[in-house]
Amino acid sequence: MKRRFYIETYGCQMNEYDSEILAGILSSQEYVPGSGPEDADLILLNTCSVREHAEQKVHSRLGELKALKKKNPGLRIGLVGCMAQNLKADIVKHKPYVDMVLGPDSYRHIPEYLHSDDSPVIDTDLSKYEVYDGLFPSRREGVNAWISIMRGCDKFCSYCIVPYTRGRERSRSPQSILDEAKRSAEQGFAEITLLGQNVNSYRSGAFRFHDLLKALTEVEGIKRIRYTSPHPQDITEDLVKVHAACRPRIASHIHLPLQAGSDRVLRRMNRTYSQKHYLQLVDMIRKHVPDMGITTDMIVGFPGETEADFRETLEVMRKVKFDSAYMFKYSPRPHTRAAAMEDDVSEAVKSARLTELIALQKEHTLYRYRKMIGRDVGILVESESKKSPDEMKGRTSCNKIVVFPREDYRPKALIRRRITDAQGVTLFSRPEG
Ligand code: 5AD
Ligand code: SF4
Numbered sequence: 477m478k479r480r481f482y483i484e485t486y487g488c489q490m491n492e493y494d495s496e497i498l499a500g501i502l503s504s505q506e507y508v509p510g511s512g513p514e515d516a517d518l519i520l521l522n523t524c525s526v527r528e529h530a531e532q533k534v535h536s537r538l539g540e541l542k543a544l545k546k547k548n549p550g551l552r553i554g555l556v557g558c559m560a561q562n563l564k565a566d567i568v569k570h571k572p573y574v575d576m577v578l579g580p581d582s583y584r585h586i587p588e589y590l591h592s593d594d595s596p597v598i599d600t601d602l603s604k605y606e607v608y609d610g611l612f613p614s615r616r617e618g619v620n621a622w623i624s625i626m627r628g629c630d631k632f633c634s635y636c637i638v639p640y641t642r643g644r645e646r647s648r649s650p651q652s653i654l655d656e657a658k659r660s661a662e663q664g665f666a667e668i669t670l671l672g673q674n675v676n677s678y679r680s681g682a683f684r685f686h687d688l689l690k691a692l693t694e695v696e697g698i699k700r701i702r703y704t705s706p707h708p709q710d711i712t713e714d715l716v717k718v719h720a721a722c723r724p725r726i727a728s729h730i731h732l733p734l735q736a737g738s739d740r741v742l743r744r745m746n747r748t749y750s751q752k753h754y755l756q757l758v759d760m761i762r763k764h765v766p767d768m769g770i771t772t773d774m775i776v777g778f779p780g781e782t783e784a785d786f787r788e789t790l791e792v793m794r795k796v797k798f799d800s801a802y803m804f805k806y807s808p809r810p811h812t813r814a815a816a817m818e819d820d821v822s823e824a825v826k827s828a829r830l831t832e833l834i835a836l837q838k839e840h841t842l843y844r845y846r847k848m849i850g851r852d853v854g855i856l857v858e859s860e861s862k863k864s865p866d867e868m869k870g871r872t873s874c875n876k877i878v879v880f881p882r883e884d885y886r887p888k889a890l891i892r893r894r895i896t897d898a899q900g901v902t903l904f905s906r907p908e909g
Pocket of ligand 1: 527636637735773774775804805806807808809
């Protein structure tokens with residue numbers, strides 16, 4: 477008899493992809509996707525540990541699932557992903573109703589765990605080699621397919637838990653990536669997004685990240701290629717030249733986490749670049765690809781961040797004027813080097829700095845979006861607009877959402893239209909007059 481599974485995903489795109497891999501593995505067993513947690517025999521929470529808040533959300537979700545298990549004692553609950561790796565067996569000490577604790581490198585073994593009599597099942601071994609080759613994602617309909625090309629991180633930014641939850645860097649073979657891209661095209665996906673915790677440190681012998689990007693432009697049927705997230709240290713001029721040469725197939729968008737603007741904080745964060753190096757990278761990128769969308773991640777309130785350091789961050793933001801940014805308050809994470817530093821910026825100061833950063837970024841976002849008005853741009857059509865059935869939405873190469881009249885447009889078509897307006901984080905292309 478078929479049993480039903482339900483997966484809830486928290487955190488980054490790699491987790492989205494991993495949940496598709498998990499769905500693929502379960503579907504190869506006696507499981508079928510259920511419609512929700514209530515009718516499931518197995519619930520997996522695929523979790524994130526990047527900030528404390530991400531973990532708190534899952535703790536409270538587990539509390540709700542405990543109640544569900546009381547009603548349905550046959551239900552099995554699995555905690556998988558980064559939080560499982562971070563908390564390991566500790567989680568079952570406090571939450572004995574959790575049946576499985578599986579780190580990100582253990583998914584290949586799930587079939588045996590499903591049939592094991594052990595309770596709980598705990599596997600948080602990290603592997604030097606696991607790149608999920610031969611495991612196939614089970615995907616929903618859509619425009620974009622995620623493809624993981626490397627895993628793990630060797631950078632050890634002092635605030636970041638990822639090297640401890642995802643282990644060391646390892647890259648997949650070019651052939652298996654090309655095969656997955658071809659399969660994605662055959663399944664009807666128009667766009668692929670290459671994923672890695674440090675995507676541009678990809679390498680397979682002498683074959684580097686920019687070689688891979690170039691090779692992928694040859695895959696028939698893929699209209700757009702994106703990737704996330706790169707590290708500034710591994711951005712090369714060769715990579716940016718491939719962007720310039722392979723437009724529009726390679727999207728003109730780079731997500732380039734800056735994190736902080738002052739060299740003192742960057743050093744303490746172990747980011748391995750200086751403010752000057754970062755600004756030179758931005759100049760080099762804009763020289764080769766003037767319309768490149770550049771987005772970023774920022775952290776405020778890192779240990780020891782002074783008012784002067786924070787002002788420098790604002791100054792760098794003003795120089796770059798990012799298209800958009802994810803902005804966070806520093807959150808101490810276990811195992812990391814920064815956790816041993818005194819978390820000396822008060823919560824009130826962190827909040828005030830975050831508010832100021834968000835306000836400045838809002839100005840820059842508006843500036844970048846308004847600059848698009850009057851331009852003819854390529855738009856990959858995604859779906860009906862949420863607000864009106866008479867309109868569709870799609871995405872520009874530089875990763876901005878555009879709303880435009882439905883006409884005869886179908887999802888996955890690459891169309892050209894003129895931008896007529898910008899409001900908030902939406903561009904519009906509407907008949908003028
Ligand atoms: N506290 C706050 N933000 C963090 N990030 C990573 N670790 C932390 C932390 N300890 C942010 C960084 C990273 C993004 C994914 O999350 O900005 O780029
Ligand atoms: Fe969260 Fe980082 Fe793990 Fe992704 S890799 S789930 S962002 S902790």
